[in-house]
Amino acid sequence: MLKHKSGFKRKIGLPYYSFYTRHFKEFLSLLGLDVVEPIPITEQTIKLGVNNSPEMMCFPYKVVLGNFLQLIKKGANTLVMFNSCGKCKLRHYYKLIDLKLRELNYNFEMVPIRPVDFIPLPLGPFMNKLVYLSGKRKWEIAKIIKKKWQELKEEENKRYLAKEFGKINIAVTGEIYSVLEENINQNIVGQLEGLGATVHSTLNLRALIIPRTFHSKERKLLREKALSFLDQSDPGGHGLHSIEDVLYWSQRGIDGIVHILPLSCHPEILVEEIIDYLCRKNEVPLLRLRIDETSSPLNIGTRVETFFELIKRKKEI
Amino acid sequence: MKCFLGIDLGSISTKGVLIDEQENIVDSLYLRSRDIESSLKEILDYLLRQDREIVGAGVTGSGREYAKSLIQADIVKTEIIAHAVGSFHFLPQVRTIIDIGGEDSKLILLENKVMRDFTMNTICSAGMGASMENIAVRLGIRIEDFGDLALNSQKAINLPMKCGVLMSSAVVSAKNRGSKVEDILKGVARAVARNFLALCAKGKKLEEPILFCGMTAHNKALVEALEEEIGRKIIVPEKPELMGALGIALIAKQEMRGRQTSFNSIFQRPENYKIIHHRKDCISCGNCFLNAPEYFVKDKDDGKSRCVKERVEEKDLNKIKEISQNCPMKIIKLEM
Numbered sequence: 001m002l003k004h005k006s007g008f009k010r011k012i013g014l015p016y017y018s019f020y021t022r023h024f025k026e027f028l029s030l031l032g033l034d035v036v037e038p039i040p041i042t043e044q045t046i047k048l049g050v051n052n053s054p055e056m057m058c059f060p061y062k063v064v065l066g067n068f069l070q071l072i073k074k075g076a077n078t079l080v081m082f083n084s085c086g087k088c089k090l091r092h093y094y095k096l097i098d099l100k101l102r103e104l105n106y107n108f109e110m111v112p113i114r115p116v117d118f119i120p121l122p123l124g125p126f127m128n129k130l131v132y133l134s135g136k137r138k139w140e141i142a143k144i145i146k147k148k149w150q151e152l153k154e155e156e157n158k159r160y161l162a163k164e165f166g167k168i169n170i171a172v173t174g175e176i177y178s179v180l181e182e183n184i185n186q187n188i189v190g191q192l193e194g195l196g197a198t199v200h201s202t203l204n205l206r207a208l209i210i211p212r213t214f215h216s217k218e219r220k221l222l223r224e225k226a227l228s229f230l231d232q233s234d235p236g237g238h239g240l241h242s243i244e245d246v247l248y249w250s251q252r253g254i255d256g257i258v259h260i261l262p263l264s265c266h267p268e269i270l271v272e273e274i275i276d277y278l279c280r281k282n283e284v285p286l287l288r289l290r291i292d293e294t295s296s297p298l299n300i301g302t303r304v305e306t307f308f309e310l311i312k313r314k315k316e317i
Numbered sequence: 318m319k320c321f322l323g324i325d326l327g328s329i330s331t332k333g334v335l336i337d338e339q340e341n342i343v344d345s346l347y348l349r350s351r352d353i354e355s356s357l358k359e360i361l362d363y364l365l366r367q368d369r370e371i372v373g374a375g376v377t378g379s380g381r382e383y384a385k386s387l388i389q390a391d392i393v394k395t396e397i398i399a400h401a402v403g404s405f406h407f408l409p410q411v412r413t414i415i416d417i418g419g420e421d422s423k424l425i426l427l428e429n430k431v432m433r434d435f436t437m438n439t440i441c442s443a444g445m446g447a448s449m450e451n452i453a454v455r456l457g458i459r460i461e462d463f464g465d466l467a468l469n470s471q472k473a474i475n476l477p478m479k480c481g482v483l484m485s486s487a488v489v490s491a492k493n494r495g496s497k498v499e500d501i502l503k504g505v506a507r508a509v510a511r512n513f514l515a516l517c518a519k520g521k522k523l524e525e526p527i528l529f530c531g532m533t534a535h536n537k538a539l540v541e542a543l544e545e546e547i548g549r550k551i552i553v554p555e556k557p558e559l560m561g562a563l564g565i566a567l568i569a570k571q572e573m574r575g576r577q578t579s580f581n582s583i584f585q586r587p588e589n590y591k592i593i594h595h596r597k598d599c600i601s602c603g604n605c606f607l608n609a610p611e612y613f614v615k616d617k618d619d620g621k622s623r624c625v626k627e628r629v630e631e632k633d634l635n636k637i638k639e640i641s642q643n644c645p646m647k648i649i650k651l652e653m
Contacts, residue, residue: 276520285433285434286434298379299437302379302395302396302397302437303437305394305395306395306397306398306435307435309394309395309398310398310432310433310435313398313431313432314431314432317430317431
């Protein structure tokens, strides 16, 4: 990590990430850091990202790059980025974005935060990064982490996890960013809820951060089962999680599953066949939506509406 | 006669169907879409003749939301559901429905009389009616003659798959090389059939009986090409283009169940609404000026409400309707 000249004032830029943005911003502000107001994803963001990325790159990369460009223009000089998600391309995003932005003649510092940073339990590397960024003592930071963690847990439980089954239940699964960020997926969850469905999901940030050893027994068994469809190894990203999810929800008698993925997401493409097979076997209707910069609200809306109607009619008979 | 109305507003054509209470088709009309309003008007003018009384109306297709607000239709459903219901009515044992429309195409799979799965083309028009029509125009023939001409062909030429625009430029170069028009047309039909299967039917098992809907089903060459590619027999209904409109009319009949229809053949454009306010009888209860301060104010002199804006904006329409219903003295009215 770099040493800065005196008079350097750090301004943090955070990429927009659904309802988590608020929590991240509050957390860093509590550490006494100056955070640039996160910019919600708009058409402008996507345009900026698409213009500066390789054509076949995953859609989230384009969005995050566009968002960083907007943040830098607003004065951010330290970019904090969530880094790795196993073996998928996300792991290398921060390096590629760093390269691209420097090529465009911007000066900044990139601070990647990885789930592995959380693993040695006193949060070693993660804590060191925060100490480096904020200059606060470790015990002060630990207090703030504990408080925010509790808040995050409550919000996640309220939104997804502690949901009762309603009349028509639909689970969403797939790649985490395209599922949670309603500005890029045309608010699929909102559309389904508007039609009258109860939408369930097990995708959340905590599950990503908490090491596997602390996962529930059921989840571990499902993971073993999911691994048996592959070469006993993780395809990266949320590929394995999607298979687990299909198994998990079909055990619970879900009415339908919506699989959301960015257009060229390799872990999700890899498991498509397995998900198709499992849904056919368990007779669960499946809707697959591929998200990219060309997907239009009308196009996705028609599919979502029809899928909901399909389930409703099936249940009535 | 009591009738149910179904209108399918597609991107290329607009279809209207009228059914009676025994689910028989009374009358129907197929039109090339111009703008939604004039197409709708023409359909309504044609269908609402004589003593036909509409007791339920449904709209479908890409223009459904706007059409609903214009004619106050009771039912709005996507075209996929409408096609499934219409085809199911025509052939109850149907397992696979192919619909190739002007600008989108869909494949619907049914099992045990329930819709099991559907796919719709994503962003490409290569397997659609519009690209066939485009080519017909470039070759200088009428789209209606496409099928019959192509059936005369002895040897179809190979055309590139995947892109409608590239296909039409390949057609022109084939013509310049001196290929026969019928051979080119047969090649086009084959390419469209392959494109449709590549876009929509990937990895799906198409069970018999297979029904083919949409205006493109009149094209015999396309039906033949699809049969060849799938390797199974395809059934084409007498009027394949009406399946969507028929379906939505049937849904309207099923879901109305004696409910009062809100259908109105006069277009309900919100900008035509005007507030009529008889302030003489006002008891200044506050219902209007508290809920819609931009339209009503409380007069400082006599305490009664006063209308300051007569024209109703679209976003406020429901609010004003509610206010007019809740007015204790019934002195606020909405008129066209």
